[in-house]
Amino acid sequence: MIDTARMAATATPALPTLLRLLADGTRLRMLALLRREELTVGELARALGLAQSRVSNHLRQLREIGLLFERHVGKHTHLKLAGRGNDLIGRVWSALEESLADMPEHAADLARLDGVLAERQRGADFFDRVAGDYDKLAVRFSSGQARQRTAAHLAAARGLTVADLGCGTGYMTQPLVGLVERVVCVDRSEAMLEQARERLADSGLDLEFRVGDLDLLPIADGEVDALVAGMVLHHLADLEHAFTEMRRVVRPGGRAVVLELFPHTQTWIHEALGDRFLGIAPTDVTRAMERSGFVNVVIDAVEDRYEPVGPGGESASLPLYLVRGERPPEPV
Numbered sequence: 611m612i613d614t615a616r617m618a619a620t621a622t623p624a625l626p627t628l629l630r631l632l633a634d635g636t637r638l639r640m641l642a643l644l645r646r647e648e649l650t651v652g653e654l655a656r657a658l659g660l661a662q663s664r665v666s667n668h669l670r671q672l673r674e675i676g677l678l679f680e681r682h683v684g685k686h687t688h689l690k691l692a693g694r695g696n697d698l699i700g701r702v703w704s705a706l707e708e709s710l711a712d713m714p715e716h717a718a719d720l721a722r723l724d725g726v727l728a729e730r731q732r733g734a735d736f737f738d739r740v741a742g743d744y745d746k747l748a749v750r751f752s753s754g755q756a757r758q759r760t761a762a763h764l765a766a767a768r769g770l771t772v773a774d775l776g777c778g779t780g781y782m783t784q785p786l787v788g789l790v791e792r793v794v795c796v797d798r799s800e801a802m803l804e805q806a807r808e809r810l811a812d813s814g815l816d817l818e819f820r821v822g823d824l825d826l827l828p829i830a831d832g833e834v835d836a837l838v839a840g841m842v843l844h845h846l847a848d849l850e851h852a853f854t855e856m857r858r859v860v861r862p863g864g865r866a867v868v869l870e871l872f873p874h875t876q877t878w879i880h881e882a883l884g885d886r887f888l889g890i891a892p893t894d895v896t897r898a899m900e901r902s903g904f905v906n907v908v909i910d911a912v913e914d915r916y917e918p919v920g921p922g923g924e925s926a927s928l929p930l931y932l933v934r935g936e937r938p939p940e941p942v
């Protein structure tokens with residue numbers, strides 16, 4: 611994994627340039643949030659209630675000031691405020707910093723920031739908490755054909771390395787036995803990875819378990835020949851961002867296959883299974899994949915259904931679909 615940190619600017623701008631760059635409400639709101647918390651660009655955009663592209667434009671300008679500290683992991687950027695000394699920027703910043711809280715949008719920004727941080731925490735905690743019991747929640751699903759269908763799309767990757775993203779307890783990894791040689795299992799819950807490790811101990815696969823987020827995959831550029839992501843997209847805040855990351859880690863010409871739920875109305879699943887979204891429209895998935903640079907994107911039907919059972923005896927039978935696409939081959 612590539613992890614580099616650097617100050618986002620080098621040269622100190624002249625005072626008029628510095629003041630011009632600071633004299634923008636959105637940029638000040640960004641600085642006010644980054645003063646409190648290190649955030650990814652996506653998290654910052656959600657906390658501000660703005661499109662990521664707009665936030666990225668402002669960030670480009672803020673880079674000239676040298677107030678930001680950036681940590682790069684793969685292609686992604688985590689941002690926070692850099693400590694300042696007694697240089698021009700430091701002095702201007704000290705005079706300004708305390709007044710940021712007076713901006714009219716600040717209270718709403720902070721409330722959204724709390725939501726973003728709570729979401730980050732909730733998502734991370736849920737699977738750690740339920741890991742030991744997860745297979746009871748999803749037991750009926752484990753015997754279905756959906757994952758075999760997903761795995762079958764990787765037949766072209768025989769003998770090669772596949773990433774299983776959001777691998778959970780390893781249900782999606784299991785059908786890869788005999789099809790591929792090596793699997794890099796990624797999940798942000800260590801407890802789920804531990805269950806997967808146990809389940810797959812005798813699988814004969816060459817396995818590697820890595821703790822990490824789909825927002826910021828712990829996989830090098832082009833490291834895997836293909837990837838699967840089973841039942842994890844509905845946990846993600848930003849689909850396009852996740853697919854951009856997937857495209858980065860799969861080699862040119864490599865394939866991505868995702869298994870997902872159609873939109874549904876079983877609200878108890880939010881609580882019982884920690885799902886952020888109640889399914890996702892297949893066209894939202896294809897659009898995000900195509901925008902992230904995947905080609906030959908195709909939706910496939912799946913016969914069997916997802917049949918979770920809640921702790922209070924709730925149950926549902928929900929239809930599923932597959933989407934597959936390819937990273938374009940490198941031009942020769």
Ligand SMILES: C[S@@+](CC[C@H](N)C(=O)[O-])C[C@H]1O[C@@H](n2cnc3c(N)ncnc32)[C@H](O)[C@@H]1O
Pocket residue numbers: 733737775776777778779780781782796797798799802822823824825839840841842845846
């Ligand atoms: C519903 S389980 C699916 C597990 C497995 N892929 C399957 O098909 O059974 C979702 C898994 O995705 C993981 N997960 C959710 N959001 C994630 C994220 N942003 N990054 C990495 N893993 C995530 C959870 O920890 C959980 O283990």
